[in-house]
Amino acid sequence: MPALDLDPFDPEVLRDPLPAHAALRDAGPLVRLPRYDTYAIARYADVRAALSDWQSFESSAGVGLTNFRTETPWRPPSLLLEADPPAHDAPRTVLARILGPRALRRLREDWAADAVALVDDLLGGRSEVEVDAVPTLAAAFPLRVFPDAVGLRADGREHLLPYGDHAFNAFGPTDNPLVLAGNEHMAEHAGWVGQQCLRENLAPAGFGADIWAAADRGDLTHAQAPLVVRSLLTAGVDTTVHGIGAVLHALAATPGAWDLLRARPELVRVAFDEAVRWESPVQAFFRTTVRDVPVADAVVPAGAKVLVFFAAANRDPRHWADPDAFDLTRDPSGHVGFGMGIHQCVGQHVARLEAESLLTALLARVTRLELTGEPVRHLNNTLRAWDSLPLRLTV
Amino acid sequence: MTPTAAAPRQATLRVTARETVADGVVALTLADPAGARLPDWTPGSHVDLVLPTGLTRQYSLCGDRWDASTYRVAVLREPIGRGGSAWVHDELAVGDLVGVGGPRNQFRLVPAPRYLFIAGGIGITPLLPMIDAVRRLGADWRLVYGGRTRDSMAFLDELAVHGDRVTVLPQDEHGHLPLAELFAGVDADTRVYCCGPAPLLDAVAGLDLPPRVLRTERFAAQEQGAPARDTPFTVVLDRTGVEVVVTPDVSVLEAVRSVGVDVLSSCREGTCGTCETTVLAGEPDHRDSVLDEAERAAGDCLFVCVSRSRGDRLVLDL
Ligand code: FES
Numbered sequence: 001m002p003a004l005d006l007d008p009f010d011p012e013v014l015r016d017p018l019p020a021h022a023a024l025r026d027a028g029p030l031v032r033l034p035r036y037d038t039y040a041i042a043r044y045a046d047v048r049a050a051l052s053d054w055q056s057f058e059s060s061a062g063v064g065l066t067n068f069r070t071e072t073p074w075r076p077p078s079l080l081l082e083a084d085p086p087a088h089d090a091p092r093t094v095l096a097r098i099l100g101p102r103a104l105r106r107l108r109e110d111w112a113a114d115a116v117a118l119v120d121d122l123l124g125g126r127s128e129v130e131v132d133a134v135p136t137l138a139a140a141f142p143l144r145v146f147p148d149a150v151g152l153r154a155d156g157r158e159h160l161l162p163y164g165d166h167a168f169n170a171f172g173p174t175d176n177p178l179v180l181a182g183n184e185h186m187a188e189h190a191g192w193v194g195q196q197c198l199r200e201n202l203a204p205a206g207f208g209a210d211i212w213a214a215a216d217r218g219d220l221t222h223a224q225a226p227l228v229v230r231s232l233l234t235a236g237v238d239t240t241v242h243g244i245g246a247v248l249h250a251l252a253a254t255p256g257a258w259d260l261l262r263a264r265p266e267l268v269r270v271a272f273d274e275a276v277r278w279e280s281p282v283q284a285f286f287r288t289t290v291r292d293v294p295v296a297d298a299v300v301p302a303g304a305k306v307l308v309f310f311a312a313a314n315r316d317p318r319h320w321a322d323p324d325a326f327d328l329t330r331d332p333s334g335h336v337g338f339g340m341g342i343h344q345c346v347g348q349h350v351a352r353l354e355a356e357s358l359l360t361a362l363l364a365r366v367t368r369l370e371l372t373g374e375p376v377r378h379l380n381n382t383l384r385a386w387d388s389l390p391l392r393l394t395v
Numbered sequence: 396m397t398p399t400a401a402a403p404r405q406a407t408l409r410v411t412a413r414e415t416v417a418d419g420v421v422a423l424t425l426a427d428p429a430g431a432r433l434p435d436w437t438p439g440s441h442v443d444l445v446l447p448t449g450l451t452r453q454y455s456l457c458g459d460r461w462d463a464s465t466y467r468v469a470v471l472r473e474p475i476g477r478g479g480s481a482w483v484h485d486e487l488a489v490g491d492l493v494g495v496g497g498p499r500n501q502f503r504l505v506p507a508p509r510y511l512f513i514a515g516g517i518g519i520t521p522l523l524p525m526i527d528a529v530r531r532l533g534a535d536w537r538l539v540y541g542g543r544t545r546d547s548m549a550f551l552d553e554l555a556v557h558g559d560r561v562t563v564l565p566q567d568e569h570g571h572l573p574l575a576e577l578f579a580g581v582d583a584d585t586r587v588y589c590c591g592p593a594p595l596l597d598a599v600a601g602l603d604l605p606p607r608v609l610r611t612e613r614f615a616a617q618e619q620g621a622p623a624r625d626t627p628f629t630v631v632l633d634r635t636g637v638e639v640v641v642t643p644d645v646s647v648l649e650a651v652r653s654v655g656v657d658v659l660s661s662c663r664e665g666t667c668g669t670c671e672t673t674v675l676a677g678e679p680d681h682r683d684s685v686l687d688e689a690e691r692a693a694g695d696c697l698f699v700c701v702s703r704s705r706g707d708r709l710v711l712d713l
Contacts, residue, residue: 349669
């Protein structure tokens with residue numbers, strides 16, 4: 001079995017992970033990463049197969065480097081992300097219904113109007129504006145609509161992004177500088193988030209109230225309800241912000257893309273999923289083998305941590321034609337940017353609706369979208385993100 | 396065109412084993428003809444078997460969900476049925492192909508510290524995977540299993556390993572299930588899952604129980620409308636007026652793609668909801684795992700990766 005002396009959490013790799021992903025794919029279907037005594041899967045077919053096979057690759061030992069069987073997690077494990085059947089079944093079912101496409105229909109009009117208002121405010125009647133699209137669009141829109149949809153109170157929402165950022169950093173090595181830096185304020189952020197998961201702090205209508213109502217019906221226990229709300233707050237903000245950042249960057253950086261989308265606005269959904277494929281806001285998660293598991297000709301021994309690279313799979317030339325191109329005429333169906341199988345992102349329909357709302361509002365007004373400077377990466381052990389995305393929007 | 400994520404799932408499975416597991420009860424093992432992994436399911440789920448008459452019949456999955464390559468169902472020969480179970484008993488042989496919809500779950504296991512399972516006859520089938528689940532969760536549980544005679548009761552040996560958690564009460568030895576007695580100790584923290592013939596469910600429903608304790612499975616009456624079909628049908632793409640014929644060997648998704656219209660999809664097995672498409676006219680034949688009964692009856696959407704049409708024409712908002 002090939003081994004690579006590669007640190008997936010090295011700042012240089014986080015800044016530009018593409019060469020590392022290519023090296024992993026080229027090394028073989030299963031690669032040993034001696035630095036952390038783990039394994040890696042990076043080719044599309046093998047990634048998809050591993051993600052689907054929850055029976056062999058379990059999540060309840062943690063989807064980060066920390067092995068919950070032998071080490072204590074930094075917070076109580078997620079009932080969704082860090083659980084396997086049968087414990088995973090009820091929380092997943094409840095959330096899938098609350099966040100399903102049919103349940104979201106009632107949000108569609110409001111979110112469209114919110115997006116129009118945000119874009120109008122940003123443009124402010126001018127024919128051209130230069131903005132940093134990360135705070136003004138990619139973060140602003142989800143922070144405007146999602147916490148309301150959950151039913152969070154107005155004050156304290158500034159805790160959401162740092163909390164999520166730390167949670168995703170914490171899937172990496174716990175002694176890594178990004179994790180250590182995040183630890184400093186974590187008690188504060190986690191304390192606030194924990195409080196918001198309680199019934200009395202949630203609005204009487206919203207995803208949060210829906211989760212508590214499910215507990216009242218007996219579909220969850222009352223002890224599970226706050227942890228399910230916590231999943232929304234951990235996984236529902238940063239990921240969407242970075243997904244929207246990715247699609248804005250892709251549309252600005254790809255010649256002709258904005259014009260094509262203006263000509264064919266029905267492609268907005270494709271644009272977002274293509275950006276999720278191309279950029280993979282969630283780069284990778286670990287799984288843990290429950291027994292010796294064959295991957296192609298090799299075998300992962302039982303009890304091993306395996307880093308499953310969504311991002312590398314999404315640009316595997318064995319599966320995708322011209323994978324490094326952001327291409328609106330491509331059908332990105334089947335990408336694993338949201339994962340696959342029973343742990344596939346349960347909030348994917350929410351993310352798509354947010355992106356669609358914002359892009360549709362931009363397309364209605366903005367004729368040109370251009371980069372005006374070098375975008376700056378935001379480094380995170382799990383997420384691929386922008387810190388700054390200088391854009392010119394021309395009306 | 397971009398290579399596709401996976402071959403479209405033909406919702407056609409092969410009978411790989413059949414076994415008489417009690418008087419009048421045959422258990423079938425179903426697998427993908429190419430050996431592919433089958434869509435995941437949860438305890439309480441059923442699949443629709445599409446019979447050659449065009450009728451679909453629902454059967455609970457009673458196998459092991461840790462085995463992703465097979466489904467197991469058990470079918471009771473119903474003398475007064477409409478021929479579905481008789482066809483399975485008399486005609487369906489090992490090696491045959493059969494259309495399968497779902498799996499879907501209308502009888503979900505909810506978390507609780509304690510469970511009481513009550514099975515009447517073939518009603519044991521959805522309870523078997525539930526028992527496996529609560530055992531793994533470390534919850535407290537009991538099963539009371541009634542039937543006409545011991546010989547008519549399936550899976551007794553499989554259940555024997557659980558010792559005195561399981562009480563077997565054949566009617567010819569013990570009479571009707573002593574329901575009042577069984578429910579005497581049931582408190583608000585217990586969940587009672589009951590599946591069996593209508594008289595048993597009616598009797599249980601008539602008991603005075605704390606709210607939310609009881610969950611029963613009563614298969615909905617056969618859906619009305621035209622039977623499922625295995626002949627081609629036409630899909631009309633309303634926005635362009637393009638029409639495409641969907642033959643039995645392709646999915647609606649594949650057919651629509653073949654005329655140059657892409658619909659986002661992801662799982663391609665009717666579980667994730669990505670490919671939801673609005674139906675403007677026609678009668679969907681739902682094979683997905685997403686919609687509940689009311690949503691299926693509404694007929695206003697279609698998961699094009701697996702679902703099909705009951706009628707000759709289906710008009711989609713594409
Ligand atoms: S692609 Fe997942 S339901 Fe159709």
